[in-house]
Amino acid sequence: MSTDDPRTPNPIGGPDDDGVDAELAATIGRSLHEAGDAIEPTGTWNDVAGRLGERGRRPSWATAPRVLVAIAAVAALVAGAVSMIGGDEDEVILDIGADPGATPTAVAGPRSIVAMASDGRTRLLDATTGAALAGSEAWPTLSAPQVRGISASHAAPAGLGELPPDGSTLALSFDSGRACLGSISLQRGGSVFTIDHASDPAFSVDGDQLAYLELDDPVEGMTQCQSTFVILDGATGTTARYEDLYSSDPSISSLLHFSSPSDLTWSTDGSLLGFTRSYEGSTPYLLDVASGAETNLSPDAAHVPERFADRSWRLIGLADADTWWLQGECYAECTDPATPVLFVDAGEATLIERPPDEINLSVDPASGRLLYERVSDGLCADPPCSDLRYWQVAPSVDSEQFVALDDVVVAAWGPSITVRPATDEEIDAIHEQQPGYSPNNPDAVTTLPPHSTSGDGPQVPDTTWMPSPAAITNCVRFIEYGGVVVPEDLKDMPPASICEEMLALAGPGVVVAPVGQCPPGGMELPHDIAPDTALPARVNETRLAIFEAARSCNWDALEELMGDDFTWSFGDAPGAASARSALEQLQAAADAAGERGPLQLIVGLLSLDALDRDDAWTWPAQMGWNSAAFVAGHPDLDELAEVVGDETMEEVLDLQAYLGWRLVILEDGTWSAFVAGD
Amino acid sequence: MAIMSPTADGSASPPVVVPLASARTQRHRELAELFRREHRSLVRLAALLVDDVGAAEEIVQDAFVALDRSWGEVRERGRVDAYMRSIVLNGARARMRRRVVERKHQPAPARSAPGADEAVLRSAEAAEVLAAVRTLPHRQREVIVLRYWSDLPLTGIADELDISVGSVKTHLHRATAAVAARLEGTR
Secondary structure, eight states: OOTTOTTSOOTTOSBOTTSSBHHHHHHHHHHHHHHHHTOOOOOOHHHHHTTTTOOOOOEEOOSSTTOOEEHHHHHHHOOSOEEEEEOOTTOEEEEEOOOTTSOOOEEEOSSEEEEEOTTSBEEEEETTTOOBOTTGGGOOBOOSOEEEEEEOOSSOOGGGTTSOSSSOEEEEEEOOSSTTOOEEEEEETTEEEEEESEEEEEEOTTSSEEEEEEEEOOOTTOOSOEEEEEEEETTTOOEEEEEOHHHHOHHHHHHHOOOOOEEEEEOTTSSEEEEEEESSSEEEEEEETTTOOEEEOOSSTTOOOOOOOSTTOOEEEEOOTTOOEETTEEOSSTTOTTOEEEEEETTEEEEEEOOTTOOEEEEOTTTOOEEEEEEETTOOOSTTOOOEEEEEEESOTTOSEEEOOSOOEEEEESSEEEEEEOOHHHHHHHHHHSTTOOTTOTTOEEEOOTTSOOOSSOOOOSOOOOOOHHHHHHHHHHHHTTOSOOOGGGTTSOHHHHHHHHHHSOSTTOOOOOOSSOOOTTSOOOSOOOOOTTSOHHHHHHHHHHHHHHHTTOHHHHHHHEEEEEEEEOTTSTTOSSHHHHHHHHHHHHHHHTOOOHHHHHHHHHTSOOEEETTEEEESGGGGOOGGGOOTTOHHHHHHHHHHOHHHHHHHHHHTSOOSOEEEEETTSOEEEEEOOO | OOOOOOOTTSOOOOOOOOOOHHHHHHHHHHHHHHHHHHHHHHHHHHHHHHSOHHHHHHHHHHHHHHHHHTHHHHHHHTOHHHHHHHHHHHHHHHHHHHHHHHHHTOSSOOOOOOSSOGGGOSOHHHHHHHHHHHTSOHHHHHHHHHHHTSOOOHHHHHHHHTSOHHHHHHHHHHHHHHHHHHHHHHO
16 A cells, blocks of 8 residues: 555554645545445446436426426436327326337427437327327437427528428437537428528527528638527518627637637527537627627636526526526536526626525426426335425516425326326425425415515515626627727727726626625635534524624625624724725725625634634634644634634744634624724 | 529528538547447446446446537547546536435335445455445545545545545545444454
């Protein structure tokens, strides 16, 4: 074993290179390996292979309010022909026959399911009755298409005028397996139109416009396809084309490292086209159809929002520093109730809080109601179904209350897929998991987490949309390369000023920043802190409340928490009338300098240990250390340095005492002081 | 761009389609090989983080499905193993967070299968260490498992969790101190 092996005891004892006692490290290493080796996985490759090609579990809307079909539920399990469909008015059962020769692919649309049968034919089925839609039997043999859009429109886009006038049009996108050679197939009844060198078709909500990307071979020096946005307008018969500068100008591409656009989607009013670019995740953009101006919606590269939702939904994405979305699937922290949801529709951005612990979200374009899916493990009563999923409907995306109406639908899958309303027993089981939940009772509400205060109207945090520095940088680059339409009255200004003006304006493509979080201020801020059982309950309660208020930059809440005899001494905030105003002054100065201010310090200090002395608890505990303990390299000092900064820590080590910012809570839970200095 | 029209008799012209089968088959072959090589280790890593072998299996399965979707990009970067570990870590974190939320709504603690049954552990000491690890905050738990199970250096853990080396040290120090305290209490 190497000396770096944690299981190797340090022969001379004492701490190892990590600062951990070598014998302890060896014990932990040995124990973890023993525990790990005792675990024998039972999963097989076949378990995984059966799921490959799954496209995510986003619920979509069907004609009957009670019938919802989850895309992935179908996609993952349509491994053969749909051989029988049955069920009564409230229940749809898709019986999937075993058909090992079939290619598993299927997608649910607003009213339909597309299934790839074993004979290689694509069938469009009515989601509510299971009947094959007219003409679908005549469709030619296809292979593994991605269904990217279904238009139930009465009118065909004029640019594709040869499509028959009635019935749904289905847009299928084919990946050729070679770059820049994808194709789109538009199908209506037995008619098929193919657009070569194209990808990512998307119908507008009214079905009158079709947007897609036209692909060309990469220009010299680049690897990504040249892309051009094409919009066929059925109402006017015109075609609009927008060249994508990212993919046609090597200087921009090398500068920004973004990929070609993908995942086109429309705003409900047809004025904006949303799309994503890949850059260590998916980054959302908006294309203003009228002007051709592009806007990056991602406040900075650290925020990696979800890709645009399919087709016409208004849901644009989720933006949170700790949220990692990959092609629509969330892989981290996505159930954090504090994760904001960003909706963009007709240029107006609305930021609301997520309802707690939901998994998937979508929005009904007709009603604007929010649909969210919950997964309930353990409710599956009839194996081999893996779990039950159910959906709830919120009355509006603007509501702060998520009311469980009677649209509670349960899907279970296995050899067949059943979609039906929840039974009373299942509702009881759901109720046990969520006290207060009650379907069929509009009075029963699930309120948002405590940090969302009640009030009239949309639950939009009290904030001003602020463009981030990264957004301004991006904007400047766009201006320099002609990618932004600059208003006449701003043209004479420097690019950075133009961007500040433009980004501050409300309107299409406004860049918004996640709010409700303290800015990092040059340090890694903890998202939450655990209750400290060593503290008296009231002290702990106040500590958590202060942390939450500071973490969310909630000055009102902070002021409320300050006790009557709150002590503050802020030499750098002359003339401040109150502790709050003094702290706000200091914070503003720190924010301007990009440094940590009182809010960051409060958040950081409260994540450390406290000193218990004279019925008061003081953060940080280093306030009570004797001078001999202040030795460079002590882990607790490293931890403190993370909060107060290296410069302050140098002074601390010089003085062999901590006289920096400290926060005091009394035994009765009163926040008595936040002071610095001797 | 070429738009094809229906033929005169009304039947459709066959679309120009290049089958995906060959590329996908090759990709799945490589994924299967990766599964054979890494699956057990990844499940064990996840199980040490979530205490539930069934959940760990699901997390790893999800990771393979995700990898399938971004195979070309990830493979090109040559960081498949690191990518998989990241997805598993994130999946475990999401699972634990969801569990916290669920527990808020449950009158009794959620039942879960034991991740590494203490009964099969050879030593009482190992059982104590595992019990102590289970009580750690998730970030500390990630750090201690990555350090002593995955044998990653501090810098590797910092990269993996996107935090500073100083933070890794802090978490590691706290985690090992908690384990030490538990061991001390049983002696």
